[in-house]
Amino acid sequence: MQLRSVLSRRSGFIVWALFLVAGLCSFQNYGISWDEEAQRYAAQISYDYIRGRDNFLLQWDNRDYGVVFELLLLGLEKLLHLRQLSDIYLMRHLVTHLFFLGGAWCFYLLLRRIFQSNFLAVTGLLLLLLHPRIYADSFYNSKDLPFLSMYAICLYVFSRAFDSERLIVFWMIGVATGLLTDIRILGILFFVSVLFFLFGQVCFNIARRKSVRQKLLQLTVYVFSSCLTVYLFWPFLWMHPLDGLLHVWKSMSVFSRWDASVFFNGTFIHASQIPWYYLPVWIGITTPVFYLATGIGGIILVGISLLRKPFACFYDADYRLRLLALITCLGPVLAVIVLHSVVYDAWRQVFFIYPAFVLLSVWALSELILFTRNNRILKSAIVFAVLSPLAFTISSFPLSNVYFNVLAGTRPDEIRHRWEMDYWGLSFRQGLNYILDHGTSSHIIVRYRESPCAATYRIFFGQDRRLELQHVEETEQWIERESGDYFITNYRLFPNDFEQCKGNEIYSFRVANSRVCTIFKLR
Template sequence: MCIILLGLLLYQDYGVSWDESIDRTNGIVNAKYITGLLAPEWAGRQAIFSSVPEFAGYEERDHGVIFHLPLAFMEVAWPGLDSRTYYLVRHFCIFLTFVLALWSVYHIARIRFSSWQFGLLASTLLLISPRIFADAFSNGKDLVFLSFFTFGIYTLVRLLARPTLGRAVLHGLATAIATDIRILGCLLGALTVGMFVLELVAAPATAAQRKTLLRAFLLYCVASAAFTVAGWPYLWEAPLDNFLLAFEKMKRFRWDGYLLYLGEKVHSLALPWHYAPVWIIITTPVAYVVASLVGLGASGYALLRHPFSFLKTPQGRLDVLLLLWLLVPLLMVIVLHSVIYDGWRHLYFIYPAIILLAARGIHVTWQASRGRAFLKRLALGAAVLAGAEAGYTAVRMVSSHPNQQVYYSFLSDPEASQLFEGDYWGLSYRQGLEWILANSTSSRIAIDAPFRIVLENNLAVLRPEDRARFTIDPNSQERYFLTAYRTHPEPYPDSVGREVHTVKVNGIRILSVFYRW
């Protein structure tokens, strides 16, 4: 309840990211398609559908929309809904999915360590994760996927612990929702198959227990397939063929652009293998990284040294699940040279595995120090340092609000702004627009930016009377120019105007407002 209250206090503060207007349109296109099938005459009378593309020719129609659809139907049911209201409701809904992730991590850790204290520790570490926290209000793709993927891992853990038919259906639903958000959610299905095989082979069980497990697995397969089709309109016409097409498109996805990485503009199709690992390290608190490496090492060592006895225990098999959750997607990106951009947001769904392995590292360190004075003092010192960093991270989150999305664990300006992408989501444009409103008396304010979409998106979350004062006009002699320096760390020429305002986070410049008259 306290976490939800925190969300209620903060959800109105964040800007609108690049993809949110695209997701909004995708949701309405799918709503038009669904209502056109179920009630074509009624759908034809809805004004909101008049300017919406047809589903058959819409390029984004193969993207999952299960999160966007309820918000689209809200707009259908509420004619004339203002864009500010839409985005504020959307941001709070995204945060509610993050609450689900926190809840799921708590229960996974509680089960793994047989301790509610470790459950609370793991969920707290997830909460005090600056970039994840900021995305928990604005990222309707990667953060929502993280949340439901984590929930899917939890339902899998419950199902393996007690394979009832009800738990099989629930896990099938969780898998389907994750897949209907991003098709990579089908990885939950692969993990489920692997863990069921491991359970049959390694877990001590009677013939009757194995039969129960197989029955639950078969029901899971049917439920996950049925729910996936039901929640993804793109699959309705040809479920298997369209699913394979969407999967093939995901494998061949090739965004053609440039990224600022280690101080150089790197092409998205030629990213070095270390791109994702470096981004993970520089944007995750140092103590979390160290603790997760300890947990990774401890689980890996136990598995390699005593594989049979390790896999016979529920804790050992759960550790294997955590290792697979972390390593398989990461290795897939490295080995297959997958295109990821905007930091490592496409891999955010492995972050809870990092957190849980960090809890494992803390747990094994605590156990090793028991009864040994030197190790106990060493562990206590490490705990004090880790706690201090977590506290400092929390303070930084408060001081940088609402721009935690540009958190770097140990980099500061000018290293961060010269080496890596800053506010790639463009959330800080909202603060730039609000500064202009507060410092301009003009009734008509001309503005411009390197990318028009971020201006349009952040104008949409302003109050209607404030929004009406702005016009996007790059040709106006007197105008403001806003930039978040995406792939452009170097200074802008004098022709854009004089810099009149700067937004900085922890000393890092993330937005500038220039004025030309």
């Protein structure tokens, strides 16, 4: 019984440690995503600016991207004296994933503080870690996943700050908020949320004729540490902090530079013309159904509780976190709808709302357990439902980024014909490996359309002299048999079948009953 009790108390750490071991064993298997080379290049430009080598950063089109996490990755690359491209990108994958696990651990601690239940805390941890798309992205997506991870850390420090009221903890939440904003400008939403609660407490104390000195000190410390951190770790802001921040906010709220179309429900739509329901639909079809149902239930229950006690968030820690979770979860989606912001590649740009969504899910589960007589059966059902996506993640490894639930469709290739699948281009690593393993020629020419194929080749296959890649643009070039041995595609922005290659398919990697990457034999 004593061993069982210890295991129960340590179950959160055991689950987290199992994911750590799984990540260490699997990080080498992921391919190269579309933006990884560009992200590393962004860090190099800021690094050259910091070193005083040139001022290209100040004129660069993408200067409005936060680079603090990318500078961390570049610093580790130089500290470890990595030279081989494969070593550099594998290190990036590992560190990005470890940072995600760090955020997940802070989130677990937050759940344990709120609910005082190890079962609910572990359930929330699993809900965060087992979302197939988010888990896969935690290895190679160094833009959206570090932002999600830092948001989870901010939620935890937020809870600690308002509970303890010590100035040093408000300094910590300020630093955390600054780093969050240094990763992506949307961190300002969290900054504004904290200001709202601090100002609310000041007004509440004034109304109750209580002293506001401590609250004003907390507000001052928070604002100062946040602004200082944002400035120190964002080189673009060093010369003109306010003008630079306004430029970044205006640019990222509209982001008109991405002049392309998205594939949505079988139709190509310009990214600036997406329907208002674009994000809700993508979230709905790519989140496990149980996760989705409990999250929506949590939104409804928490919304009702806040309507009943609209001012409780200024004096009750539980209600304060409920409101923050609701703002974090719904605010960015509503902002995209109202501002008509450019959004693409499913909902990855708002992945950061997911920890708050999970927090709301756990609130719903806690209420369900509270009003259920047979908790043992209910808890067993919850564990089964929470663990169910694990089967998909294992069976589709390392392509769980292409997860869809039953709402997206079930017929063969239905999903590919309606929704964008491998928009990151990760499947090319598996495709090129297959060609090398099954090709018998000493010189293999592979034709491709999508640029991640070339990046994957440079980073993981550049030393293999058997492979030669040829980029093609026009449809007629895909099947020029005298010019290549194979044609490989991941169907990015081309969901249709390649009729010119009909009958020449030699292998397809499939996920969710749809082709993700196909190899055609040309000669």
